[in-house]
Amino acid sequence: MSFKSDIEIARDAKKRPIQEIGEKLGIASQHLLPYGHDKAKVSQEFINEVQARPDGKLILVTAINPTPAGEGKTTTTVGLGDGLNAIGKKAAICIREASLGPCFGMKGGAAGGGYAQVVPMEEMNLHFTGDFHAITSAHNLLSAMIDNHIYWGNELQIDERRVAWRRVMDMNDRALRDIVVSLGGVTNGFPRQTGFDITVASEVMAILCLARDLDNLQKRLGNIIVAYTRERKAIYCRDIGADGAMTVLLKDAMQPNLVQTLENNPAFVHGGPFANIAHGCNSVIATTTALKLADYVVTEAGFGADLGAEKFFDIKCRKAGLAPDCVVLVATIRAMKMNGGVAKADLGEENVDAIKAGCPNLGRHIQNLKGFGVPVVVAINHFVTDTEAEVQAVKDYVAEMGSEAILCTHWADGSAGTRDLATRVAEIADSGQAQFAPLYPDEMGLFEKIETIATRIYHADEVLADKKIRDQLRAWEAEGFGNLPICMAKTQYSFSTDPNLRGAPTGHSVPIREVRLSAGAGFVVVICGEIMTMPGLPRHPAALDIGLNDLGQIEGLF
Known part of the structure; x- marks a missing residue:
């Protein structure tokens, strides 16, 4: 059996003009x-106009x-959004933008x-x-x-070692990752060690995704700590x-x-902070706008629930005043087998025992x-190698x-494959049974x-955590930053900090290597x-397989 590739399916899409997609949400073409x-x-003017409307279900x-x-x-996420629209609900999707790094790297x-x-698809994954x-x-x-300020006299007395x-x-x-800048003599400035991060790890990215409007954006940008003096003044x-x-x-x-799904339903794609370094959610302004325009908004949080969902709840929801009505937890039969110890090459063979061994992660x-x-619903994302016995083991x-x-079965069937999920999710969201509360109060100490x-x-x-880290946390509390939430930066592959420790490990420790204050974004990063x-490219980066065909179409991107 042969399947079309994702990019071939996307290329065959019967897209509608974006004005028609906007009309589904009541956005006039002038906005x-x-x-x-x-x-x-979507214009800021229109966003301002709809703020008095009630929110849909999140x-x-x-x-x-x-x-x-x-x-x-x-x-x-996309399949559920399409499924909700297919059963007669007015739904929108909110997801993150793609980074060029992973597109040309491994992912x-x-x-x-x-x-x-x-x-x-091509444009979304490129510029x-x-x-x-x-x-x-x-x-x-x-x-x-910053470097220009230091060059022209350093009025603020920035310690060049503490930029x-x-x-x-x-x-x-x-x-x-680690470089020296300003080499080449007096006219080029003062040499110092620094480096590059990937854009999605920038505090500016996190700020844009948490800011409510342009005034709030500028205030948050102004609050970024960029350096320290010799007296350790920020x-x-x-x-x-x-x-x-x-x-x-x-x-x-x-x-x-604003873009659209293959089934011509509205999707907001905005922002993209790293999920294991930053908070891993699409922008607050996209989510809150969608909630004013649709009865149901389906959004996602990066990586596993231990990172993405925890940060969605404790950072994004806390800061934006959001309260989710239902959570959909995605799992696959294949992943359950891997958590149960099956090698990737053997995933096509039925193995109910391995599934039972891997389910504790779920x-x-x-x-x-x-x-x-x-409330939580598990969505089993179907693969053609899944057997009835394996699926039943997960359901049980x-x-x-x-x-x-x-x-x-949305990968193969679109909205027809998520009707059952959409129906149940809508019932739960409408039931009012959610009683959302963050994991910890603002006033709790940082450590x-x-x-x-x-x-x-x-x-x-x-x-x-050694004394230096604990002292730093106490110092930030004394400076008035103690009420900030925590943004944990750890491997996405495990509950622990060891990427090879699958399943549901216990008895492990969480070592803290470093803490960083993101005063503009409004959280403390714990590494x-x-x-x-700044990731590196793998031995065989995806870029090696990406190019244009004879028709000028992009090949190999997805």
Whole structure:
């Protein structure tokens, strides 16, 4: 049996003009700023006009810990959105934009898959509407202005050894992780060690995704800590005077992007912070706008629920005043087998025992999500190699956990494959049974917040942090930052900080390597283990297989 590739399916899509998609949500054409025929930004004027409307129901799609077998979280998000529309509900989708780094590195594109995709796929995975380029430019403008300030006399007395603001680019390039700048003599400035991060790891990205409007954006940008003096006094972006110009560069990027699914349903694609370094959710302004325009909004959070969902709840929902009505937890039979110890090459063979051995990973995510007071439904993303006995084993396990699992075939069947899931999700969302509450209160101490996440979500025995880190956290509390939420940066592949420890491990420790204050974004980043803020390309990067065919069409992107 042969299947069309995702890009072939996307290329055959019968797209509608973006004005027609806007009409489904009541957005008049004058409030759409088109980028070609099939994508547009929604004007800030229109967003301001709809703020008094009631909110629709918010549905979060998250997943088990990712495995090489694939889970299909974005595919399920799109499939569920299409399914809700297919059963007569007015629904919109909110997902993140794709980074060029993963597209040309290991992961490839990120716009769903099969017959549950968002289009135009090629543009979304490349330059799209230029948001990431604007974020890169704003970030690096600040970098240039910091060095320029030091060059022209250093009035703020910045300690050149304590410049905390690195540069960014939207590409995987390990050679830029640690570099020396300003070589070449007096006219080029003062040499110092620095480096590059990938754009999605920039605090500017996190700020854009959490800001409510342009005024809030500029305030947050101004609050970025960029350096310290010799006396350890913090120097802010506003002290450098870059916040106004950065806001100008980000003015258009702040407006959400509207596109469509293969079934011509509305999808907002906006923002894209790293899920294991930052908070991994699409923008607050896109989600809150969608909630004013649709009765149901389906959004996703990056990686597994231990990272993405926890940050969605404790950072995004806390800061934006959101309260989700239902959570969909995506799992696959293949991933359950891998968690049960089956090698990737053997996933096509039926192995019910391995599924039963791997289900505790799924069970812990269910338990964790219920701890936030939100009902959970498991979506089994179907693969052709799945057997009835394997699917039943997962359904039985989930039932024992007090939830239900629904088989979904959206990759092959589009909305027809998610009707059962959509019907059940709508029933739960409308029932009002969600009693959402974040994991910890604002007033809890920073180290106590870290311990709460580590013990309640990761099920660790302890958090390991030396005196320097604990003293830094106490100092930030004394400076008034103690009420900020925690953004854990750890591997996405395990509940622990060891990427090879699958399943539902207990008896492990969470070592903290570093803590960073993102005062503009409004959270404290806690780095555990070997987390790279500038990834490298793999031995065989996806870029080697990407090119144009004889018709000028893109091949190999997805």
